[in-house]
Amino acid sequence: MNTKKINIKQILSNYALFLIMIVMIVVIGTMSPKFFSWRVLRDILMQSSTRIIVALGCLFILISGSADLSGGRTVGLTAVVAGSLAQKADYYIKFWNIPELPPIVPIFAAVLVGLIVGLLNGFTVSKLKVPAFLATLGWMMVVYGTNLLLCNKPPNNSQPLGGFLKSFTNLGSGNINGIPIIVFFALGMCIIVHILLTKTCLGREIFSVGSNPEAARVSGINVFKIQMITFAFAGACYGLAGALEAARTGSANSSYGNGYEMDAIASCIVGGCSMTGGVGSVVGVFLGVIIFNVINYGLTFIGLSSYWQWVVKGLIIIIAVAIDMRKYNTNK
Amino acid sequence: MEDSHYILELKHITKSFPGVKALDDVSFAVKPGKVHALMGENGAGKSTLMKCAFGIYQPDKGQIFVNGQPVVFSGPADALRNGIAMIHQELQPMRSLTVMENIWVGRLPYRNTLGIHFVEWKRLYKETKDLLDDLEIPIDPKAKVQTLSTSHCQLIEIARSVSYKAKIIIMDEPTSSLTEVEAELLFKLIRRLTEKGVSIIYISHKIDEILDISDDVTIMRDGQIVGDWPASELDMDAIVKRMVGREMSNRFPEKKHVPGGIKMEVRHLTSANPHSFKDVSFSLHKGEILGIGGLVGAQRTELVETIFGLRKKESGEIFIDGQNIDIHSPEDAIRSNVALLTEERRVSGIFPKISVLENITIAKQTADYSVYTNGPFIDNRKRTADADQYMKAFDIKAPGLKAEIQNLSGGNQQKAVLARWMLLTPQILILDEPTRGIDVGAKYEIYSLMEQMAQEGKAVIMISSEMPELLGMSDRIAVMCEGHLSGILDGAEATDEKVMYLASTYQPLEA
Amino acid sequence: MKKALLLMLIVSMLAIVPAVFADDAPVAGVIWYNFADTFIQNARQTLLNTAAADGTITIIDADSMNDAATQTNNLNNMYTNGVKYLVLNNINTAGISEICEQGKEEGVTMIFANTDSPSDEDFANYEDLYLVTSRAEMSGTMMGKAVADYWKSHPEADRNGNGKLDYIMLLGFTWHYDTQVRAEYSVAACEEAGIETNRIGGEVIAEYNRGKAQEMVAALLANYGDDIDVVFACNDDMALGAIEALKAGGFFQDEASFIPVCGVDATVVGCEAVEDGTMLVTALNNPVKLGKAIYKTMWLLENGKEVTTENLDMDGVEVEGHRIWINYVGITKDNLAEAAYDITDPAF
Structure with a gap:
């Protein structure tokens, strides 16, 4: 079984996405050598940051064997919540009649709102036994509707929120020694999640539940608790991403985060997560997000029409999953 | 104490x-x-x-x-x-x-x-x-x-x-x-x-x-x-x-059918799955009921599903009427007039939420759309006529042809699935545990149907784990053990002990 | 539990019905393409506030949720409701003639609002057909003119010195009428002023989204940083995204690192950027004017008066036949005050 033959096919299928990415980078780089620059790397890392955080939330959900469609709209809602609490005191369309707050407050509030959405998702899935796909679809709509209602609140009247404090926007657009602060957030989250998933009992129990919920239950694991925690954590990730999205763009409105959940799921799958649970890693998700952002950035960079980005992204997902399925088939 | x-x-x-x-x-x-x-x-x-x-x-x-x-x-x-x-x-x-x-x-x-x-x-x-x-x-x-x-x-x-x-x-x-x-x-x-x-x-x-x-x-x-x-x-x-140690009672219809010439021959059939059956050879006669006995894990289901084209074979040949037939899929098998009543009725037999009518007619309809259509549309009268015929012949008790089949008793579901295959007029009928989970009365009716088919000259293979059924219905009994055919017993001479013995010990037959 | 839920549902539905048909005033059915759109929301609120204060005409409205099929359902519902006026913020631009035809059969007064104009034939075919909209091409022309003026007075604006205006065009959705005319007329205005132009980066579709625009401009900047002379954006959100990316790319640090960015809509945050000196110009399509022009048109018809520029008596609103045009207002640092409007003021 375990003969250590070096099999080129095996290597190709295990690292196919890497190879695709490297080929893309090389092709783009030959078309425009400026692609190999610190600035491009920085831009891609920066643009990947919020998406990585969303994908990390999604990673939890997928490992635990569930699905979550509410991610994108939760990012939208929490972006508005964070933005509304980060406005300058003298801004003329002030969302709430409150004094200026330190930037930790809007971030904390966004994380809290995300957490609540996560708990609602978790409760609906694990207590009310609504299939995760439908439960999170339902809450996604509720979250979006809530966001529309919130944005329409006078005096804002559905205007994009603006006038954020410099201390807040700095989290998204500022840098330390040339490294964007937002990248630190993303890398920090990666490290936290990596430790949580691989080094703690909780993390391993999430894997167990995703791998085989029945076996986990028989082994005395509280599956309800685990599912609540995964959804809550995912929600908190969406919340943080929402706050950073507002800080990064210096604005927020109800259309923020649209479609992020699908990007996140796609990144996770491309990064080696299994749709059936029990498999996934932070490193994989990180690379998955980076691959998509290299495509987005690279194709715009060389001035190729945006339409192509959809075609290429779609193909990447299909190739990634097809390779993954082959791996399983050959094992049997 | x-x-x-x-x-x-x-x-x-x-x-x-x-x-x-x-x-x-x-x-x-x-x-x-x-x-x-x-x-x-x-x-x-x-x-x-x-x-x-x-x-x-x-x-x-x-x-x-x-x-x-x-x-x-x-x-x-x-x-x-x-x-x-x-x-x-x-x-x-x-x-x-x-x-x-x-x-x-x-x-x-x-x-x-x-x-x-x-x-x-x-x-x-x-x-x-x-x-x-x-x-x-x-x-x-x-x-x-x-x-x-x-x-x-x-x-x-x-x-x-x-x-x-x-x-x-x-x-x-x-x-x-x-x-x-x-x-x-x-x-x-x-x-x-x-x-x-x-x-x-x-x-x-x-x-x-x-x-x-x-x-x-x-x-x-x-x-x-x-x-x-x-x-x-x-x-x-x-x-x-x-x-x-169980008493045999008269639970079976009288045997009136007479086996005739050879209908099908299976030669050295080996499964593509290395953990399944190997080198199985037997023949099946017209108007014969061939029982297949063995214990759980003897690979009987795998054998008949391979014959029916549901599973892949590694090697071996199947002859029907003297012709070497290549079967790669159930469609191929159906075209060669082979039908299989699968073991798990609920998993691969019935379409639970669909009407009895459609459950009975689906295989015939799939084999040839034109039989039930009138122009581009399904003609329900044609379907109903076919289904009605078997509802009566098999005495299927249902609230009506439109009833969802899941509301029928196990025995009536099984008869409906059997009717589905009979509509294709198969010459070889394979039944995998046909009476599992069915009450005694319905069992007798299924036995009667098997007897009737044999009398019509059709060849029947029946897998059964119930010893009395195997002994009571079969003309010959092929016994399998761990993927090998350990012996074929004549129905008249077979006893519980002989079957159990063959099923428990693999004894390679000398060629 | 179940019964309680059912009861709640019934009660809430019963509560809505009388609220809609409370009085005998003629009813106008208004169908907006998307309540989630800021501009539409403001126009809608203005219309509702104005009607509520005046009381001559009762408004019921519906959301097509950016979907042509939903719009068709809404139309049928309105006809079934027996409305006297039908205001349609049409998104089914391919089906205008059919819609006019149906309106004629139903005998309602049709008013197309903030959308493509029905053809002259359609107008000839049905006398109770009106159009209230802004001149979409004006928004493009305003961006183009402002850039042309800047280009001529600032020779250093040609950053690579090739004599051409190298621009990025941030598109919303390419099937969207506003996107098409804004992109077309802004460049046309530059060329009319005798400036040679050169598009960079192809069709950059940022879907009216600030974050997307920011990311795409960042990518273009990394490759074409020294060439880009100006950024046109088909709305303010995208313009603001571009500005964020430009700031990160070293622009807008001082007078010398200014680069012209144009937007459309004059949103609050957009005007703020104009005030800060980061956005060169934004074109205001005043939602209050749209809401009030719609209401006043119906009010005039209801009182048996002709719809003319004089009778409407609104600044920047002109009537040509049954077409009521609302002019865009270009907002620059000099006339920021004009960008302010009040959706709560019911006077018309």
Whole structure:
């Protein structure tokens, strides 16, 4: 079984996405050598940051064997919540009649709102036994509707929120020694999640539940608790991403985060997560997000029409999953 | 009373399921450090009894004692706490995780830092390594379970039971999917465990295996205990007699059909799956009912599904009417006038939420759209005419043709599925456990239909695990054991003992 | 539990019905393409506030949720409701004639609002057909003119010195009418002023989304940083995204690192950027004017008066036949005050 033959096919299928990415980078780089620059790397890392955080939330959900469609709209809602609490005191369309707050407050509030959405998702899935796909679809709509209602609140009247404090926007657009602060957030989250998933009992129990919920239950694991925690954590990730999205763009409105959940799921799958649970890693998700952002950035960079980005992204997902399925088939 | 020297006692256990009394006042006791075999035919109640002992089922009546103390199990977790573990095929491992995590899931060793429970991977590895070394299981604790063979998965499950400090390990058919070499590994492990004072309850159909490994034998039949004996006092004949020991009554229609010339020949058929059947050859005559007997795991279903094109073959040929027929899919088989009534009616037989009418007519409709259509549309009159004919002929009791088939009784569902195949007028009809889960009256009707088909000159193959049915209906009985055809008995000469003997020992036929 | 839920549902539905048909005033059915759109929301609120204060005409409205099929359902519902006026913020631009035809059959007064104009034929075919909209091409022309003026007065604006205006065009959705005319007329205005132009980066579709625009401009900047002379954006959100990316790329640090960015909509945050000196110009399509022009048109018809520029009597609103045009207002640092409007003021 375990003969250590070096099999080129095996290597190709295990690292196919890497190879695709490297080929893309090389092709783009030959078309425009400026692609190999610190600035491009920085831009891609920066643009990947919020998406990585969303994908990390999604990673939890997928490992635990569930699905979550509410991610994108939760990012939208929490972006508005964070933005509304980060406005300058003298801004003329002030969302709430409150004094200026330190930037930790809007971030904390966004994380809290995300957490609540996560708990609602978790409760609906694990207590009310609504299939995760439908439960999170339902809450996604509720979250979006809530966001529309919130944005329409006078005096804002559905205007994009603006006038954020410099201390807040700095989290998204500022840098330390040339490294964007937002990248630190993303890398920090990666490290936290990596430790949580691989080094703690909780993390391993999430894997167990995703791998085989029945076996986990028989082994005395509280599956309800685990599912609540995964959804809550995912929600908190969406919340943080929402706050950073507002800080990064210096604005927020109800259309923020649209479609992020699908990007996140796609990144996770491309990064080696299994749709059936029990498999996934932070490193994989990180690379998955980076691959998509290299495509987005690279194709715009060389001035190729945006339409192509959809075609290429779609193909990447299909190739990634097809390779993954082959791996399983050959094992049997 | 000498209760104290039993580690586990089940007293006066009764358990009923809708329509069936699975266990009727059963008492069973196990001594410490012994291998106690539990035997009986399919459906005798062995697995049900063990599921009661492991807390998966709660008995309707009766009590369970562990070390002389009465216990009540509300679930497997309770049983584990009381030192009882069970290994059965239904509980799948967590394939994507490592061996050590599978063993210690839910109980990983941890270090508490700032309220966060960090897994102590080194300790986990060491404890697993010690455990596996102690049991002489040569598996790397860090290996992913999905890379292991079935037998290694089973050894891991046993190690897991030991890690719970289980005093009693129940093994339900542990060798059914193992090769001989793999089984030998398992027996070695069982002997080591008994040396340490662990008791094993061992369920198996393989009599030679039982005689080899067990200290005590309990035989069950029809939900009751036949008796307990020390293994040393038994031999294969004695066991078979006690397992079967049932009276045959006149439950079958009179045999009027006469087998004719050869309809189909199967030559050296070998499955593409290396763990399935090998080199099976037999012939089937017109107007004959050929029974296929054997135990669970004998690969009978795999054999007929391969003939029908549902599974891939590695080698071998199938001749129908003297022609070498290449069957790669059910469509091919249907075109050659072969029909298969599958074993799992609910899984691959009925379309539960669809009407009886469509359930009956779907195969014929698929074979040729034009039969039921009028222009581009389905003509319901044509379909109804066909379905009605069989509703009457087979006496299918249904509220109407439009009723969802899931609302019919098992027997009527089975007759409807049979009608589906009869509409295709097959020349070869393969029935896989056609009367499983059907009440006695409906069974007789299915037997009558089989008899009728044989009289019409059709060739019938019937897989059955019910000995009386096999003996009562078959002109000849092919008996399989572990993927090999161990012999073909003439129906008139076949007896329970002969079938059971062939089913339990693989004896290669001299070519 | 179930019964309680059912009861709640019934009660809430009963509560809505009388609220809609409370009085005998003529009813105008208004169908907006998307309530989630800021501009539409403001126009809608203005219309509702104005009607509520005046009371001559009762408004019921519906959301097509950016979907042509939903719009068709809404149309049928309105006809079934027996409305006298039908205001349609049409998104089914391919089906205008059919819609006019149906309106004629139903005998309602049709008013197309903030959308493509029905053809002259359609107007000839049905006398109770009106159009109230802004001149979409004006928004493009305003961006183009502002850039042309800047280009001529600032020779250093040609950053690579090739004599051409190298621009990025941030598109919303390419099927969207506003996107098409804004992109077309902004460049046309530059060329009319005798400036040679050169598009960079192809069709950059940022879907009216600020974050997307920011990311795409960042990518273009990394490759074409020294060439880009100006950024046109088909709405303010995209313009603001571009500005964020430009800031990160070293622009807008001082007078010398200014680069012209143009937007459309004059949103609050957009005007703020104009005030800060980062956005060169934004074109205001005043939602209050749209809401009020719609209401006043119906009010005039209801009172038997002709719809003319004089009778409407609104600044920047001109009538040509049955077409009522609302002019865009270019907002620059000099006339920021004109960008302010008040949706709560019901006067018309």
